[in-house]
Amino acid sequence: MPSEKSLQNLHVAITGGARGIGGEIARAFVARGATVVIADIDIDIATTTAAELGTAVLARQLDVSDPAAFAAFLDEVEATGGPLDVLVNNAGIMPIGPFLDEPDAITTRTIDIDVRAVLTGTKLAGARFAERGGGHVVNIASVMGTMASPNAATYCAAKFALVGFGQALRQEWRGTGVEITTVCPGFVRTELIAGMRANALMERLAMVDPDAVAKVVVAAVTSGRSGEVYVPKQAELLSKGTGVLPGRLRDFLFRIAGGDKVTNTVNEQARADYRRRVAGAEPAERPFGAGVQRNGEAE
Template sequence: MAKQPRNLAGKVVAITGGARGIGRATAAALARKGAKVAIGDLDRELAERTAQELGGGVVALGLDVTDRGSFAAFLEQVEARLGPLDVLVNNAGIMHVGPFVQESEEVATRQVDINLHGVITGSKLALERFLPRRAGHLVNVASTAGKAGVPGGATYSATKHAVVGLTEAIRAEVRGSGVETSIVMPVPVNTQLAAGLQKGRGIGLVEPREVAEAIVGALERPRQDVFVPRAIGRTVRLGALMPRPVYEAVGRLMRTDRVLAGADASARAAYERQAVRGSAQLPAAPEEIATPGAGERTEAVPSREAAGD
């Protein structure tokens, strides 16, 4: 007999990069389940608008995941406002596309700082809360690029491989403690991060709501590996059993080697400029807001750290 899904009503959930994309969709899905949700984002103004639109008491806070002090303050404010943290979704991430040898040191460092160091920092800060309570769920958003290196996104792939390895190691360390972990590994998601990407044969974009639904499902029925779509997990596992020349030939046949390497640079220009090369400063004392209300609608304002993957 299948276990009943866990009730998420009243659970305190913090989501990084929550102003749009996967983060926003996840906040909306969890709020509908009755969870108490806080979204953190470098673009605090957009986070506030998102909270207003989602309603359900969603709390918006400024957050720079590359700054440990900012991350610590974010979680402290979440707990002060909503109560002890039950779930952290490390979603914030960026992606640069282009030949590896042409990638600047600045762009490479920024991806590592946000995609990896941000997840490391958030994971530690969450576990410091979860372990003494013998409860909590750490959700780290990686990518299918965390299972196979993708041409045209070498540094991005490296950060996502690292997030997969990090979360697997954490899982082994906290086994038996009551703390749970999940790694979310979607194919490209229809957010600004995926602007201008090519489609592989038989593999299209998934929508942010699909990733959000998978995250909610992993919280209700905990599991470690969360592929989106779920069927891609079978493809990844099958590929791991193939000899490398066969695996690479299949990738070329499916044109997965062109998804990033063949990206339209002009279509990605705005995203790359703002998310990858841009910067933003948080106010000295970010204020949280909790807003009731309006239904969800799509925003056109770009967020520097909210796309997720």
Template sequence: MRSTIPARGRVIAITGAARGIGAAIARELAAAGAHVALGDLDAAAAAETAAALPGTAAGFALDVTVDDSFTGFLDAVEARWGPIDVLINNAGVMWVGRFEDEPEAATRRQLAVNLHGVIRGVRLAAPRMRARGRGHLVTVASAASKLAPAGEATYAATKHGVYGYLSAVRAELHGSGVELSVVMPTVVDTPLAAGTSPGAVATLTPEDVARAVADVLARPRFEVTVPRRVGLLVRLANLLPDRPRTALYRRLVPNQITDSDPASRAGYERATLTDNPGEPR
């Protein structure tokens, strides 16, 4: 069921929005009447995606790994539409394979985009919102914020780091009028997840995540898992002793070393996980 988000007239900035989950979020919110800014390393693709959206949307150049680029993005959005009501940190990259085989460039890139990119976005946007006494910072993280699939060691580390960082910032912003939310989907059908296994749950669509983001904007809360039952299972599993908990996780959580298809991921990883990538997601 479509959310009745009170988005009309709100200024919403989204990182990694040219394609995939970010583009689906932009489409959902633009259709609801928001002014939507699509930031992406591929500025031309962001502009093309924005041009096809209903309502008011525009594409902007954004490299979430560079302070000046992120600041310039926020400034450009505010110059166009006024103060940003919502920042959605969505840009992310993932390398899959045995931890000892991960190239150093892939490790650096995941830390720079997935973790430091979120830290940078919050650090730059939150003070603007706190000064006005309102705002909402939403981060599209992953179920890997709470779980750690084999074959996703660094990716899971970045998502665990994001969860911890946002938890601490939330405590600091308590009472400021600024909301924080972390949305944690399982495997989503995007190039980032190409060739990976969803494990015991069905693969999500980008639109599933977009609806979850729209819902959390309408009903702010800190944690959102998609699908919701995964969050419940994680909480229940954490009540178990180590041995049965480990056995349960082995049944539910995919092993991306044995269950993924490296050939299907090769193009994505070449394009995104070098020191000079073509696009973040």
């Protein structure tokens, strides 16, 4: 087995790094001696996070859906801090609600952020890494990129795309020194799942804290190998263990386990702030997803 790579003085860029999973990934890299630049559309929160993590962290504003801005961001990162070693494409949004009710603007925004921006960042960083003969791209997908859930069709489509993308590049980049890891977390306890609940079984099988995802990202980079990793480990067993089954049986088992209720049963009051932030707009009279079943809590 190859020895683990040291992260001391590694230069890491993380999109969506202001909070949640991205913030924990930044914290984990800093703890191992890396220097980090966190990029986020919310520069105020990114700046606060960077200040909390210390002088090894810088914050920059970035709309990942703008390819020119993404290229300029990476240029600035390398101009001010030296060659980039790792790019973590973490920025993403998660609209929940019936697909037929989903506004076209939300569908487009999800694909732009969750898919196109990841491909853009991977290409921009990958070109730099290929020229130097080394570097690591980490893309944050989801267990919902390997097994689908109702009322999350666009999100599932986006994450399925990232899983296939990583599998293709793992083969394409073999032997080049450039590595790619696709991380597939379960339901992570962040604002992303605000208003959503899991039963006791799904809590055991698929729920995870953001610091656990960060540990997996750091472990993937220190391994120096491409691959696909799941967190928690039970999520991999759930996904791969049922992946060989006929579709209807797989759907049935998913329902029995309570997986469908995570995205089928939403407390809209608890999710309202996240929906507005994802949409980038002020509250609507009837926000997207308001037709989703409620969990009985006060609205």
